Every structure is written in structure tokens, then in C-alpha cells.
Amino acid sequence: MTTTTASGWDPAQYLRHAGHRARPFVDLLARVPDLPGDPPVVADLGCGPGNATALLADRWPGARVTGYDNSPEMLARGRADHPRLAFAEADARTWTPAPGSHGLIISNATLQWVPGHVDRFADWIAALVPGGTLAFQVPGNFDAPSHRLMRELTGSARWRDRLATALRHDDAVHTPEAYLAHLTALGCAVDAWETTYVHLLTGDDPVLDWVKGTGLRPVLAALGDDPQAREAFLAEYRAALRAAYPAGRYGTPFPFRRVFAVARKGGAV
Structure with missing residues (x-):
């Protein structure tokens, strides 16, 4: 059983599917144009454990790259795994860099946690130098069985008193x-688009293992002081996921829709 940290983020659990999670970021990076600035200043907003931040440093080795996150556990893992990179604590709900200070602000699977995040775009675009880029991707799978079943279960008679507002x-x-x-x-x-990936997951209950690292966090946090209730919820949810995502001969197919946007300030993408 994975232990949930005080902030709800467990870097080890998140990184169990690091290869699949990094794929959309790689595809996003492929659409980011050359960066202005000497050197370019790059912010990875919601950097998590820093595995994607390292890809930014590889793409622009001369840039000043900083990973920002509000999870102490994620930042600690990033600093341990990538000691040559810079990391700093920041909250995407309030992070407002100086005008004209960045060549790239990029965010990977973070903005879905930020209510009203489109209202932050004006400050982030203002923080770009002319020709700078704001780029992000967010999961677009909230109607998928993984999330629909989670919502249905939290709203059921057994769980609604404790979990109706968790998601x-x-x-x-x-x-x-x-x-x-x-x-x-x-x-x-x-440039805005969407892509549905079909990840082939392996192991026992791999879809449950995936969502434990991300979307299921608020539920696990709400039940964190009651291990019996937590395990009872997981047992119900596990059974529902097994029916919705049957394992095949070579693994469990897991369709996952992502939404992307690359916005260049005052120039063609």
C-alpha cells in the first residue's frame, strides 16, 4: 500500500508511470519554437519531481531553467534526482513573474488543479518577452470511466457524506x-489541439495504480485518517475499474485524452 504524504503528493507513486506521463510533455515540447533571450529564462510551472524539467534543460542547455511546485515532497525529489537543476516553491494560483522576464513558461498536467486558470493567462503572457511562449497540456479525460466511476462512487449513499465535495x-x-x-x-x-493516447499498462490493477498518483489523491487525503474506510473505498473502486478496463493478453489498454496549447507572444507559432 502506498503511503500518502502530508501534502497528498507521493513522488514515488507518481513516477511509477513516468514514461507514459512524460509522453505528452515530449509532444508538447516538439511544438515549442526557438526561445528568445540570452540566455533564455524558462519556468516549469508545476514541475513535480523534475523529470520533465530535465528535458527542458536538455533541449536548451544554455537556458536558465527553474522548476516551480507547491509540494515540498515533489521539490525534494526533484533536487535529489536532478541536483544541477534549480527548483523553487511556488503556487500556480498566485505565481506572477516580472513583466518581460521569461522566454518560456511551460506547464505539464498542472493547470487542472488551478480553478479559473484561464484568468492567470494575462499575467503569464505579460511575463514573456516578445516572441516568448506559454505552453501547457492538461488531462481531458474527466468523462473517462476512470474518473466517472470515481465521481459516482464518491456520490454514492455509502460515501457521499464524507466525499461528495472531495472532487x-x-x-x-x-x-x-x-x-x-x-x-x-x-x-x-x-496552436491548440487534443490527442488521445492509448497507454498499455502492465501489472496488477494498473489503472488504479495510475490514478493513485494523481486524480485519486483528494479522495485518499479525505480518508487518510481512517485506514479501514480508505481500504473499503479502494476495494469498491478497484472492482469497478477491473470491469471498465479489462486486462488483455499483453496488458491493460488505458485511453487518455490530453489537451494542448502553445501560445507565442506577438509571433507565429
Whole structure:
């Protein structure tokens, strides 16, 4: 059983599927143009354990790259695994860098945790130098069985008193069209798209193992002081996931939709 840390983020659990989780970030990076600045200043907002931040340093070895996160556990893991990189504590809900200070602000699977994150775009675009880029990807799978079953279970008669308010999904992310509209209104050239990956997961109950590291965190945190209730919830959820995602001969297919946007300030993407 994985132990949930005080902040709810367990770097080891998150990194159990690091290869699959990094794939959308690699695809996002492929659409980011050359960066302005000498050297370019890069912010990885919501950097987690720093594995994606390291890819930024590989892509732009001369840049000043900093990973920002509000989880002490994630930052500690990043500093331990990547001692040559810079990390700092920051909250995406309030982080506002100086105007004209960055060549790239990039965020990987973080903004879904930030209510009203489109309202932060103006400050982040203002923080870019001319020709700088804001790029992000967010999960768009809140209607998938993994999340729908989670919501149904938290709202069931057995769990609703304790968990009815644990999850927030209805407005967690927007469509590519909505992101394009918000960012073009701020004077950017925008590339917005969506992709559905089909990850082939292995091991016992791999979909449950995946969501333990991310979307299930609020539920586990809400039940963290009651191990028996926590295990009872996991048993119900595990059974539902096994039915929704049957294992095949070579593993368990896990479709996962992602939404992407790359916005260049005052220039073509």
C-alpha cells in the first residue's frame, strides 16, 4: 500500500508511470519554437519531481531553467534526482513573474488543479518577452470511466457524506477551442489541439495504480485518517475499474485524452 504524504503528493507513486506521463510533455515540447533571450529564462510551472524539467534543460542547455511546485515532497525529489537543476516553491494560483522576464513558461498536467486558470493567462503572457511562449497540456479525460466511476462512487449513499465535495471536475479544464479563444484575445498566435493516447499498462490493477498518483489523491487525503474506510473505498473502486478496463493478453489498454496549447507572444507559432 502506498503511503500518502502530508501534502497528498507521493513522488514515488507518481513516477511509477513516468514514461507514459512524460509522453505528452515530449509532444508538447516538439511544438515549442526557438526561445528568445540570452540566455533564455524558462519556468516549469508545476514541475513535480523534475523529470520533465530535465528535458527542458536538455533541449536548451544554455537556458536558465527553474522548476516551480507547491509540494515540498515533489521539490525534494526533484533536487535529489536532478541536483544541477534549480527548483523553487511556488503556487500556480498566485505565481506572477516580472513583466518581460521569461522566454518560456511551460506547464505539464498542472493547470487542472488551478480553478479559473484561464484568468492567470494575462499575467503569464505579460511575463514573456516578445516572441516568448506559454505552453501547457492538461488531462481531458474527466468523462473517462476512470474518473466517472470515481465521481459516482464518491456520490454514492455509502460515501457521499464524507466525499461528495472531495472532487472537482466539471470545469477543471477547457476545450482546445476555448483555450485558443482566450490566448488569441491576449495577442498570441496559438496552436491548440487534443490527442488521445492509448497507454498499455502492465501489472496488477494498473489503472488504479495510475490514478493513485494523481486524480485519486483528494479522495485518499479525505480518508487518510481512517485506514479501514480508505481500504473499503479502494476495494469498491478497484472492482469497478477491473470491469471498465479489462486486462488483455499483453496488458491493460488505458485511453487518455490530453489537451494542448502553445501560445507565442506577438509571433507565429
